[in-house]
Amino acid sequence: MKAKIFLIGLVGLALSACSHVDEADRIIELPKKDFRAADDVFDQRGNVIAVARQVLLEDFTGQKCVNCPRATETIEELHEIYGDHLVPVSIHGGDFGFHGTATNIGLATDTGDAYCEHWKVTYQPVGTINRHGLENFEQWSAVMEDEAAKTTPLQMAAEATLSGDNISITVTTDCLDGTYSGKLQVWVLEDGIVAMQSQPDGSVNREYVHNHVLRAAVNGTWGDDYTASKGDSRSHSFTQAVPSSWDRQKLSVVAFVYNDKGVEQVVKTTVK
Amino acid sequence: MKRQLTTLAALCCLLTAAAQEPAGAGSTPKSADEATVSGSIQSDMLVPQNDKAIGATKDGNFNTNTYIDVLMQSRYVDAGGRFEYKEHPLPGYANYPETGFKGTGLPNFWLKGKLGNNELTVGTFYEQFGSGFILRAYEERSLGIDNSLLGARLVVRPFRGVTVKALTGWQRHYWTWDGGQVSGADLEIGLEQWIRPLRDHDWRLSIGASWVNKRETGDSVFTNTLRSQMLNLPKYVNAWDVRVNLNKGPWGVLLEYAQKTQDPSADNYFVYKKGSAALLSGSYSKRGLSVLLQAKRSENMAFRSRRLQTGNALFINHLPAFTLDHTYALAALYPYATQLADGEWAYQAEVGYTFKRRTWLGGRYGMNVKVNYSYVRSIDDDGVEYPYGATGYKSKFFKWGDATYYQDLNVQLSRRFTRGFKLNLMYMNQRYNQLVVERHGGMIHSNIFVADGLFQLAPKTQLRCELQYLQTKQDLGDWVYGLLELSLAPHWMLTVSDMWNCGNTATEALPTYNNENTHHHYYQGFVTYSVGSHRIQAGYGRTRAGYNCSGGVCRYVPATKGFTLSYNYNF
Numbered sequence: 001m002k003a004k005i006f007l008i009g010l011v012g013l014a015l016s017a018c019s020h021v022d023e024a025d026r027i028i029e030l031p032k033k034d035f036r037a038a039d040d041v042f043d044q045r046g047n048v049i050a051v052a053r054q055v056l057l058e059d060f061t062g063q064k065c066v067n068c069p070r071a072t073e074t075i076e077e078l079h080e081i082y083g084d085h086l087v088p089v090s091i092h093g094g095d096f097g098f099h100g101t102a103t104n105i106g107l108a109t110d111t112g113d114a115y116c117e118h119w120k121v122t123y124q125p126v127g128t129i130n131r132h133g134l135e136n137f138e139q140w141s142a143v144m145e146d147e148a149a150k151t152t153p154l155q156m157a158a159e160a161t162l163s164g165d166n167i168s169i170t171v172t173t174d175c176l177d178g179t180y181s182g183k184l185q186v187w188v189l190e191d192g193i194v195a196m197q198s199q200p201d202g203s204v205n206r207e208y209v210h211n212h213v214l215r216a217a218v219n220g221t222w223g224d225d226y227t228a229s230k231g232d233s234r235s236h237s238f239t240q241a242v243p244s245s246w247d248r249q250k251l252s253v254v255a256f257v258y259n260d261k262g263v264e265q266v267v268k269t270t271v272k
Numbered sequence: 273m274k275r276q277l278t279t280l281a282a283l284c285c286l287l288t289a290a291a292q293e294p295a296g297a298g299s300t301p302k303s304a305d306e307a308t309v310s311g312s313i314q315s316d317m318l319v320p321q322n323d324k325a326i327g328a329t330k331d332g333n334f335n336t337n338t339y340i341d342v343l344m345q346s347r348y349v350d351a352g353g354r355f356e357y358k359e360h361p362l363p364g365y366a367n368y369p370e371t372g373f374k375g376t377g378l379p380n381f382w383l384k385g386k387l388g389n390n391e392l393t394v395g396t397f398y399e400q401f402g403s404g405f406i407l408r409a410y411e412e413r414s415l416g417i418d419n420s421l422l423g424a425r426l427v428v429r430p431f432r433g434v435t436v437k438a439l440t441g442w443q444r445h446y447w448t449w450d451g452g453q454v455s456g457a458d459l460e461i462g463l464e465q466w467i468r469p470l471r472d473h474d475w476r477l478s479i480g481a482s483w484v485n486k487r488e489t490g491d492s493v494f495t496n497t498l499r500s501q502m503l504n505l506p507k508y509v510n511a512w513d514v515r516v517n518l519n520k521g522p523w524g525v526l527l528e529y530a531q532k533t534q535d536p537s538a539d540n541y542f543v544y545k546k547g548s549a550a551l552l553s554g555s556y557s558k559r560g561l562s563v564l565l566q567a568k569r570s571e572n573m574a575f576r577s578r579r580l581q582t583g584n585a586l587f588i589n590h591l592p593a594f595t596l597d598h599t600y601a602l603a604a605l606y607p608y609a610t611q612l613a614d615g616e617w618a619y620q621a622e623v624g625y626t627f628k629r630r631t632w633l634g635g636r637y638g639m640n641v642k643v644n645y646s647y648v649r650s651i652d653d654d655g656v657e658y659p660y661g662a663t664g665y666k667s668k669f670f671k672w673g674d675a676t677y678y679q680d681l682n683v684q685l686s687r688r689f690t691r692g693f694k695l696n697l698m699y700m701n702q703r704y705n706q707l708v709v710e711r712h713g714g715m716i717h718s719n720i721f722v723a724d725g726l727f728q729l730a731p732k733t734q735l736r737c738e739l740q741y742l743q744t745k746q747d748l749g750d751w752v753y754g755l756l757e758l759s760l761a762p763h764w765m766l767t768v769s770d771m772w773n774c775g776n777t778a779t780e781a782l783p784t785y786n787n788e789n790t791h792h793h794y795y796q797g798f799v800t801y802s803v804g805s806h807r808i809q810a811g812y813g814r815t816r817a818g819y820n821c822s823g824g825v826c827r828y829v830p831a832t833k834g835f836t837l838s839y840n841y842n843f
Contacts, residue, residue: 019506019507019509019510019533019534020506020533020534021504021505021506021534023544023663026504026544026661027495027501027502027504027661028501028502028503029500029501030500030502032498032500033499033500064712064713065711065712066707066711066712074497077496077497077498078497081497081498113327117329119368120331120366120367120368120371121367122364122367122368122828122830123368123711123828126368133368133371134368134369134371136538136582138538141494141497141498142492142494142499145499198712202707202714
């Protein structure tokens with residue numbers, strides 16, 4: 001009996017010991033990794049059949065959301081690492097979105113609300129990276145690392161020019177290998193919008209600067225059908241009217257191709 | 273959709289038919305060795321509609337959460353299982369991070385062997401140690417919670433008044449069991465069985481002690497976006513709980529304390545702080561008078577079997593709520609959710625008194641008065657935002673923090689005036705910290721008035737009328753609610769209600785966001801038919817977006833509109 005009690009005590013002690021980590025032992029340093037975009041992939045004849053995949057980060061956010069500035073900080077940190085390989089888009093909508101008043105700018109849109117509904121966003125901040133399901137912003141760096149290492153057979157480019165009150169947009173797509181079936185989506189974003197934002201301490205910052213804010217879905221909420229086979233090279237043209245409330249110097253266009261498996265490729269260009 | 277409905281209906285019919293005979297046999301067992309079969313069917317269905325005004329967007333053409341439970345009992349062996357059909361779940365249940373909720377299958381199944389006072393369960397099971405501070409595996413369908421354990425549980429009663437439990441398993445995470453392994457043991461001793469003087473003086477004194485261990489490996493947590501540092505996470509988290517429960521006559525006292533070792537998780541922003549919970553509860557209950565006084569302090573006690581999990585899933589423990597779960601619609605508009613990770617000081621006092629019949633206050637039939645007060649406040653905190661891997665804040669045990677999380681003072685009167693009329697009145701004064709509970713907004717201070725009258729129109733006909741009003745200057749402003757419920761015993765019940773946001777949106781807390789027209793009517797109508805152990809309810813109406821809470825745990829429910837059908841059957 002005494003032996004059993006001793007044994008149970010020993011097991012208890014062993015488990016307790018494993019459950020404590022001293023302050024000095026809590027951080028494990030890892031070898032520094034510099035981001036390098038995936039190399040092009042060639043076939044046996046030396047033709048490029050896949051290129052580095054850029055990554056679309058849709059940040060479902062809202063001006064009433066107190067923790068959303070934390071997610072924005074994460075986006076800024078990710079952008080420092082991945083540069084233009086990361087294409088972040090702030091989608092204002094849902095319960096924390098603000099549609100604005102006569103005196104206060106609201107950044108939520110019906111399109112943003114539709115996306116929040118579609119993804120069943122019930123709390124914010126939350127986001128999706130290349131449309132592989134929702135992730136907490138604490139998880140974005142891990143998902144980003146995986147996505148940024150991938151290649152894709154779809155090559156994309158975009159140009160956007162302002163003429164009068166319209167943006168003329170041209171998106172070109174090249175299918176380097178295989179076949180693809182999905183949708184082509186084009187958005188207009190605006191940077192540097194000064195508007196209210198709730199802060200983590202519950203206060204409201206009226207001078208908060210909002211970047212990469214989704215302003216409009218140029219070709220509908222879910223885009224146009226897009227199919228391509230190896231060798232297909234296409235040019236797609238769009239026009240977007242610019243309301244007076246948008247700052248024409250800070251507009252950009254994001255175009256991406258996606259289907260049920262996620263975003264295949266994305267490209268971003270500033271409006272000239 | 274037609275095929276889904278047909279499949280569902282066929283399944284229900286099949287199980288109903290299959291259950292009929294054993295149920296009949298079970299109700300009158302012929303011998304102790306005979307097996308009995310019992311069970312239940314619960315199916316809640318919605319044919320949704322879009323309603324832009326209230327923000328209701330339909331997800332498919334048909335939604336249902338359907339559960340079928342079957343239990344076989346015999347002298348030595350029990351067995352059971354639960355079939356769930358949630359392929360197209362009701363709105364809000366499968367929203368992020370609960371997306372795993374969706375599915376169909378048999379997630380609960382168990383076999384229990386019984387010998388004397390001892391039992392061994394293999395399969396899925398529920399369990400609670402003490403008040404649940406360190407272990408509570410339970411099901412709460414209205415919240416979509418089922419954190420049952422899949423594994424083995426042994427309960428032995430080796431001596432009179434002594435119960436020992438030991439268990440190990442993995443928690444259900446909707447359709448997977450992907451959390452860490454949870455093991456534990458609990459000992460409860462009824463000392464009055466061993467100490468004669470206690471028995472002689474009618475004292476009941478029980479002591480209990482529990483231990484729970486979580487073994488978790490696998491997930492990596494990086495301290496920065498660069499991912500140049502990661503946390504050395506504890507492989508095991510241990511928690512223990514001790515308690516004393518003393519009762520004599522109408523008096524009762526419960527004292528309980530629990531502690532948890534380092535458990536860095538998404539809930540506590542990965543700090544290595546220990547957790548603790550303490551509870552003191554005293555009660556007195558004698559005919560006509562009841563008194564309850566409770567205090568609870570918790571600190572960093574979110575305990576899950578997977579440290580990266582958020583939302584409602586994979587909680588190993590549960591802290592009892594010290595706030596009243598209100599049933600009146602407007603009283604439940606701003607429900608409080610227990611702050612497990614942040615910690616809280618919570619107090620509750622309740623006095624119930626029945627004024628006797630044929631007295632000045634009691635009238636001809638007597639009158640019940642109940643006063644309940646609950647107050648929840650933050651614990652002492654240094655206000656520093658610690659980085660991942662830090663030990664975290666220090667908190668003095670008895671010192672309060674700066675923020676009031678919740679306060680509710682409510683007075684309820686219940687009096688029958690005549691044989692044909694009974695009236696319930698309630699006044700409630702509430703302070704609700706929306707920023708803490710919902711992570712937006714500010715403090716909402718409201719006054720709520722409820723009148724609930726029951727008219728006996730005929731021997732089998734009753735009419736119940738509710739009128740409620742919520743007054744507040746914050747958030748969405750004032751609300752009014754009315755309900756008429758006609759009962760035609762024994763089978764029929766007709767209900768109509770409307771909740772209307774009649775006030776002006778936020779005039780104080782966040783005037784900057786005051787933009788939206790929220791003056792909507794949330795109307796509902798239901799017809800309920802009951803016969804035997806069958807109950808079916810059909811309805812149509814709107815449901816407001818908000819939080820549905822039970823026991824301090826909440827689930828967000830989006831706005832909905834459409835036709836509803838509910839079916840319940842016990843066999």
